[in-house]
Amino acid sequence: MENIKDSVEVALELDEKSVYSHIAHESAEDIIRIISSLDAERAKLRGEVIYYTDDWDALIRERMAKGKRHTAFDFYNPALLDIWEEKVKLGKKLKRLERLSYAVLGTVVGLTGLATVLMGTPFILLGLAILPLAVAVRDRVKSSLDLLYYELTQFFIDELRAIVTKHGLTPEKYKFKLFTGGYFGVETKRTPSGIFAVVEDKSGE
Template identity: 65%
Template sequence: MTEPVRDSVEVALELDEKEVYSHIAHESAEDIVRIISSLDAERARLHGEVIYYRDDWDDLIRERIAKGKRHTAFDFYNPALLDIWERKVREIKKARLREKMAYASIAVFIILTVIATALLRQPYVILGLAVLPAVFLIWSLTREKLDLIYYELTQFFIDELRELVEKHSLRPERYRFKIFSGDYFGVEIRKSGTGIFAIVSPQSRVVTSAETGSND
């Protein structure tokens, strides 16, 4: 018979102070690597890439917020992460809503020009067709906006993971994650038999790389 799943608090109560923080850091790091991969997978899909990675980061964080079988490690480690995540999610939803409303407005305008053309026997439909290029412009601007949001959010969690690993002396290799874009700072790309993954780089190495790049 399998043992019942215990939440973070139950486990933490059995540990000393140092072990408590190490335990919290470990659970937080496990959550963060899933969030990083999920966010970057969404960003890659935004670029039209076919990504088979599935792990709903939205459900993950909501699961961690709920005080059910498990408590969220973020409650103990950095509650501000949840506030940042909520704000970015609202930005994503607003951008998608604005895009849909813009498409709907264009569609209504074209329909009205068609009706006007039929009733008044004047080529008003030409005006409707003239706004069609705006569809591509709206699509392009929305994708740029969403890409920036996903990038900022993913980079933020990468930075948080690196800080967590360094502060609590965790092994970066233990918290490797799938990554689909190559423009993030502070990560090292590794290859294994199962494919490509990434780990966070030590802060000193990131600073050195940045300084080297600026001197070139």
């Protein structure tokens, strides 16, 4: 026998759907800010001049501090927050290693220079010979950070696509700026206010 729901049950279901729709909307708005901010940092790392300011790190920490359980990184996919934390830690570690490498190389060059003055032997040539290592360190760290920002940005793009598809949101309402390329699941849209990116709806796949 078919279970017939009374009006209260139906109303409760509709309210729940409405609540989830609102949660999805707020989460999508958070994510588009994070995507643009991350990609802006990636572009700046490549030496581009970007006039975009929005502190994605502060946004996430603000949500955590307020205890909001309805944001994308702790409501839809708990792994989002863990992945973000790990990427941030890795980025800081890479920058610390870069600074340490420069300090070590500078110390070696300084010591060889001092030895040259004290002993009259051109040890400074040995110190100068290792200077190209500074360029190698810079390029390696830059490449690693670029990959880090790319992976994190792509992860949030994928999460936005999942939210838009699951809750039937209109992708065009959640357009965002991208400053670099190579991302999957996005398409470019031209609007009166400029060129923006939107995620592709996965429901048609």
